[in-house]
Amino acid sequence: MKEPLRIANGQGFWGDSVDAPARLVRGGPIDYLTLDYLAEVTMSIMQRQKSKNPKAGYASDFVNVMREIFPELIEKGIKVVTNAGGVNLDSCFEALRETAKELGLSGVKIGIVSGDDLLERLDELLGNGTELANMESGKPLSEIQKSIVSANVYLGAASMAEALDRGADIVIAGRVTDTGLTLAPMIHEFGWKATDYDLLAAGTVAGHILECGAQSTGGNYTRWWDVPDYANIGYPIVEAYRDGSFVLTKHEGTGGLINKQSVSEQLLYEMGEPSNYITADCVVDFRSVKLEEDGENRVRISGVKGGPATDTYKVSINHFVGYKASGSLTISGPFAVAKAEKCAEIIWQRLEDAGFKYEETSTEFLGLNSSHGDINPMPEQVNEIVLRLGVRDNDKASVERFGKELAPLITNGPPGITGFAGGRPRPQNIYAYWPALIDKDLVRPEVRVETI
Numbered sequence: 001m002k003e004p005l006r007i008a009n010g011q012g013f014w015g016d017s018v019d020a021p022a023r024l025v026r027g028g029p030i031d032y033l034t035l036d037y038l039a040e041v042t043m044s045i046m047q048r049q050k051s052k053n054p055k056a057g058y059a060s061d062f063v064n065v066m067r068e069i070f071p072e073l074i075e076k077g078i079k080v081v082t083n084a085g086g087v088n089l090d091s092c093f094e095a096l097r098e099t100a101k102e103l104g105l106s107g108v109k110i111g112i113v114s115g116d117d118l119l120e121r122l123d124e125l126l127g128n129g130t131e132l133a134n135m136e137s138g139k140p141l142s143e144i145q146k147s148i149v150s151a152n153v154y155l156g157a158a159s160m161a162e163a164l165d166r167g168a169d170i171v172i173a174g175r176v177t178d179t180g181l182t183l184a185p186m187i188h189e190f191g192w193k194a195t196d197y198d199l200l201a202a203g204t205v206a207g208h209i210l211e212c213g214a215q216s217t218g219g220n221y222t223r224w225w226d227v228p229d230y231a232n233i234g235y236p237i238v239e240a241y242r243d244g245s246f247v248l249t250k251h252e253g254t255g256g257l258i259n260k261q262s263v264s265e266q267l268l269y270e271m272g273e274p275s276n277y278i279t280a281d282c283v284v285d286f287r288s289v290k291l292e293e294d295g296e297n298r299v300r301i302s303g304v305k306g307g308p309a310t311d312t313y314k315v316s317i318n319h320f321v322g323y324k325a326s327g328s329l330t331i332s333g334p335f336a337v338a339k340a341e342k343c344a345e346i347i348w349q350r351l352e353d354a355g356f357k358y359e360e361t362s363t364e365f366l367g368l369n370s371s372h373g374d375i376n377p378m379p380e381q382v383n384e385i386v387l388r389l390g391v392r393d394n395d396k397a398s399v400e401r402f403g404k405e406l407a408p409l410i411t412n413g414p415p416g417i418t419g420f421a422g423g424r425p426r427p428q429n430i431y432a433y434w435p436a437l438i439d440k441d442l443v444r445p446e447v448r449v450e451t452i
Contacts, residue, residue, distance in 0.1 A: 002031055004239035004247070005189050007182050007206070011035040011082075014042055014059050014211030020213065020235045021065045025072050028249035030237060031189075033073070034181040035062060035082040036211055037119050040225040043150040043175060044431040046086040049120070057088030063095045065437055066170075066299050070103055080170040081160055081181050087150065092172055096350075097113075097452045104445060108452050109165025113173040115445040118151040118184030118315065125442065132315060132436040141436065147319040150433060153438060154314045155300035157203075158194070160184035160444040166449045175316060177279050179207030182238065190242045194309075200282040201306020202244030205289060208277075209266050209301075210236050216248065216266040218256035229255025234297075245302040247294055258319075282315070309408040313443055316436035323399040323427040326362070326390030327406045330419025332383065339414040340365055340387040346413055354396050362390035386419065392430065399427040 006032045010021035024030060032178040037059035050057030062084035066073075073080065085092045089112050100108055120126065122145065125132065132151075141148075152175035163171045171184070183203035186192060192199045205319035209216050216236045218227035227233075234254025240246040248258055267286065272279070274286040285388040288305035301435040331340045344363045351357075364370040368378075391402045403425040410417050 002189055004196065004241055005032070005185065006030045006239055007032040007034060007185055007210070007223040008235060008237040009034045009036060009182070009210040009213055010065075010235055011037055012211065012215060013037065013039055014061060016213050017062065017235075018065065022069050022114045024235055024237070024251070025069050025076070025078060027234075027254065030078055031080055032185045033406040034064070034210065035080065035084060036178050037062065038083045038086065038211075040316050040433050041318065041431060043152050046088070047150040047318075048429070050088050053089070056090045056094035058095070062092070063099055066096060067099050067103070067317045070099065070105060071412045073370060074105060074108065079164070079185070080167070081164075081173075081184055082171070083173045083176050083181065085112070085114075085172040085174045087117055087119075087152070087174060088316060089172060089174055093450070096170070096172070106452065109167050109169050109449055110452055111160070111166065111168030111171040111447060111449045113155065113158075113163055113171060113176065113447055114248075115443060116153045116155045116173075116175040119148070122148065122151055125438075130438065132317070132438060135435040135437060141317070141434070144319045144434065145320070148271040149318050149320055151315060151317045153443050154280055154316065155443075155445050156180050156309070157183040157187055158281070159447050161445045163449060164188035166447070169447050177207075177281070178211035179279055179327055180281060182207030182210050183281060183347055193228060197282055197306040198304060198344060199244045199310060201284040202246065202285050202301075202304040203240070204277075204279055204282060204306070205267075205286070205301060206238045206240060206246050208269070209263060210238060212266065212269060214256060215269070216263060217250050217258055218262060221257065221262050221265060223261070227255070227257045231255065232387050244304060245300065247298050247300050247404050249298045255299075257449050258299055260291045260299055261294060263291055263301070274444055278310060280309060282309050296358060311440055312371055312437040314442055315436040315438050317436060318431040319434055320429060321432045322359070322430050323396050323404060324392045324430050325399045325403050325425040325427050326388060327386040327403065327425035328386050328419065329406060329409065329417050330368070330384060330386050331414075331417055333416035336382045336385045336416070337368065337378075339416060340385050343413055343417065344389060345389055346409065350405055351402060354401070356401050358391040358393045358398065358402070358406070360392040360406060362388075364390075366389040396427050403427075403434065427440035
């Protein structure tokens with residue numbers, strides 16, 4: 001048992017800093033590196049990728065990260081826990097195996113946690129009377145069954161901890177809870193049981209603080225002007241103890257900021273009912289969390305209380321609901337706002353005259369009121385403005401037609417139009433989120449460990 005157990009998170013989403021994992025590995029002592037790549041919409045993107053290429057469907061950035069730091073991880077004994085497997089765990093594993101081979105590495109144990117993907121089981125489940133009703137509307141899943149592109153259960157930390165118990169140096173999962181990536185190493189190292197509710201709750205709070213990467217070390221912080229050296233912002237590290245207490249910190253010499261206020265802001269992230277924060281592993285009472293300063297860029301968290309897990313898992317389902325397209329024009333010179341308004345009027349009128357109507361349209365004046373509406377007064381002089389127009393519709397041809405109307409305005413509309421680049425706006429698929437619950441008895445998590 002390691003104490004304190006140092007767990008760092010180097011990715012808050014797919015697209016986060018490509019340098020953060022290496023900086024964590026090289027910047028000071030850590031025992032575990034977690035890498036969180038998945039959001040709700042990411043699963044539908046990965047399923048689309050897999051449908052086009054059977055070898056795709058996982059976070060390819062993960063393999064590039066591992067190519068850079070793999071030897072150092074082995075040398076320093078740092079273990080990795082990630083959900084980079086997405087919807088294609090086998091391909092992710094094979095890509096990692098090839099990377100290890102390229103680097104001359106062998107004897108590394110890889111844990112693969114599967115069982116979260118329900119897409120191929122939906123007919124079976126619905127046929128057996130499982131409704132998977134929408135948690136918000138109560139509608140049955142059968143209403144959208146034909147348009148579903150992904151369906152994944154949020155598995156908890158237990159299966160990832162099992163992989164670590166079986167000797168895995170790297171654990172690759174699909175859709176698991178974000179907090180579970182941090183909780184799993186604690187369960188493994190400290191021997192916490194499924195009935196240690198307060199301890200599991202503490203580990204869940206630690207995972208909740210780490211899951212968004214640098215958002216807990218000064219990123220997205222209200223008092224942003226107090227944050228030093230954003231360019232070198234340090235990513236978060238938890239120093240965890242067997243009793244459930246832990247300290248949030250970062251490597252010395254890095255930018256960013258950690259104090260009670262920055263931690264509090266992250267604690268409130270995606271918070272519903274604070275006394276009843278439900279995960280696959282336990283229920284947490286966030287009202288019990290105690291914060292205290294523990295030195296420069298160190299905050300100690302303790303006193304966390306929790307209760308038993310529910311008998312259901314949450315299911316993240318995405319379904320296709322149509323097409324969208326958007327494009328922008330920069331309009332400059334005198335009377336920029338009036339000209340932008342006229343440009344929007346011209347485009348919508350031309351489309352209507354051509355017989356095109358849309359389920360939804362959007363007109364925004366970026367730099368003026370697109371974010372905050374009429375909260376701020378209109379400035380007396382606006383020298384330039386970006387007009388952004390968008391449409392949504394089930395008819396792809398109609399959305400394509402919209403994309404052909406922006407460029408002509410450069411020569412057949414008001415003067416001062418520029419900034420049109422990237423070609424015509426093209427239709428993009430739209431996916432809607434369908435949250436549901438499923439009895440845990442109907443889900444079959446699987447763990448295997450292979451040596452590469």
